[in-house]
Amino acid sequence: MNHDFSKLPEIFDRYSRNPESLIAVLQDIQQEYHYLPCEALQETAKNLSVPLSKVFSVSTFYNAFSLTPRGKKIIRICKGTACHIRGAYQLQHQFETMLGIKAGETSKDLKYTLEVVNCVGACAMAPVVIVDEKYHGSVDVSNVKRLIKRG
Amino acid sequence: MIKFTINGKLVQADQGDMLLTVIRREGIDVPSQCHHQAVEPSGACRLCMVEITRQEWDGWSKFVTSCLYPVEDGLMVTTHSAKVIQLRKTIIDLYLARHPNSTEIMRLASEYGVTRTTYETVADGDDCIMCGLCTRICAHMGFSAISTVGRGHDKEIAPPLKEAPTDCTGCLSCANNCPTNFIEFTRDSNSLTIWGRTFETLACSQCGKTTITRDFAEHLSKTRDIPIAYFEVCDDCHRKETAKTMGRVVNWTREVQA
Structure with a gap:
């Protein structure tokens, strides 16, 4: 699925770029795209200096996050x-x-x-x-x- | 210096030491599956539970995971009281139901006299006890290539997106330290496959034996400032080399002294 990922830097700018902001950033991405696109996870890992495995672990742990597209x-x-x-x-x-x-x-x-x-x-x-x-x-x-x- | 007792014996430890470390140092056998001295303890397997009490607790006691409990002055620790044994048996009972085919769990069960589980056996239960030691070791190695994924019944250890992990170097630290030998890898004459990714392995330039993966060698070379050629010789040949050099030094010393 193609997305416009130009909004991501703005989302990252809302919080300090460190591992503590992980959940807040993921929540905002979820709100924006109605799910967590794979590319967004990779960008989050890079921008917050969190290993991708950790980002994936957190996003699969909470029910509030979805890795598959969700409805409007x-x-x-x-x-x-x-x-x-x-x-x-x-x-x-x-x-x-x-x-x-x-x-x-x-x-x-x-x-x-x-x-x-x-x-x-x-x-x-x-x-x-x-x-x-x-x-x-x-x-x-x-x-x-x-x-x-x-x- | 902290002073307390383990099974009635007075012991000393440094501030910040964990109970399990001191218990093991005293030569007492307390089981644990998720503990490794190189990484932070996590208290996941619950097997290292011990009973603690203090003089002023009026006979009350509590159970703590000794790997996570820092030593305290005046603490009275019991590692094999009837209550602790019962607690460990219950945990082993649960493990036995969930991992009926694990040899390590069976060994532990026989050690504690648990002959069969009192719970319903999970027929297709795998050997992963979810201790998370592999993920902690992987993070400690500086890769963080694998992590726990999902939660509850569906929790598992997997690389991100469940795809071949880009951060993995095939160092095998996870597989070599897995307490139940659950993490599988396969070897070929010049490659190694783990977590769904295949790595090129280096061969010893002297005896031809397989050493480590190229990715791991490059990582070590970069982070530890060791020339890559070092990894193209296996440990045995390195030892032979060292022995030869030492032999020459000994001969030379003898000549000089004579």
Whole structure:
């Protein structure tokens, strides 16, 4: 995949160029490209004086980082205990059918990524679906279409 | 100087020494898989656990990984109490379930009288105990070519991007120090393959025996300021050379003295 990597120096300039800035830099790269492109990892290693193996180790450790492209819109279905009891499974099934992808996958047009997460701490409004960073409570199957379209 | 006791015996150590170092110095056998004196301890394998207490703890004690615990004045260390043995047995039990085919784990288990695991055996369990010694040694060598990748069940040791590592020189420090001999490499007459990368090896100009890889020789030559030709002679031939030179010196000394 071809990317415009001209933004990388600007990201590096936001922090001091040392190993301590690694996670902050990776977070910004993730935000910019929706994943961590291989070239960006190599540039990060060079610019922060961190071995590439360390950069790879950190980026595979945290769930917040992805090494494969992710969709523009990220839909997270909570499957904590409360959400599970109040129908998260049916929601997941509905999302998977409508988007044509399984949980953990990204649609081919890179528009959507569907994820299943554990408790997000909003059990009172179960079942919860998070679209990008917005929380939606008491979601039922009939809301799924609207959530996919508008978020 | 720090004074404390190990199994009731009074010992002395320097400030900053780790318990395991002193225990081993006293000739006491405490098992450990992830420890290597050349690199920083990490406490990954948990086998070097010992029981510690102090006079003022009123009979309370705690368990610590001795490789990571700095010596303290007045500490009372027990390396083989019933509780410690039980703890080590549990750890070995877990290792045995996860690495049923590892000869090193089996050796340890028989030493501690663990005959079979009480957990469900991981049928396709490999021999990597995730101690991370290889990554620490690789970093210490100045390469950092491999690291832990992923986490939880899927954690493994791999080169970056799981591709042939560009920073590796084929020095074999990782494979030679792996406690369970898990890291594999293959040798050919003039090449060596490890981590999916093949390296050219040098041959001894005198006896033809394979020495180290060209990449490693070049690295040593650059960082230690040793001419590359030095690595084109194997250790045995170097020794022969030295013996010859020494012989000549001895003869010459005799002649001068006579």
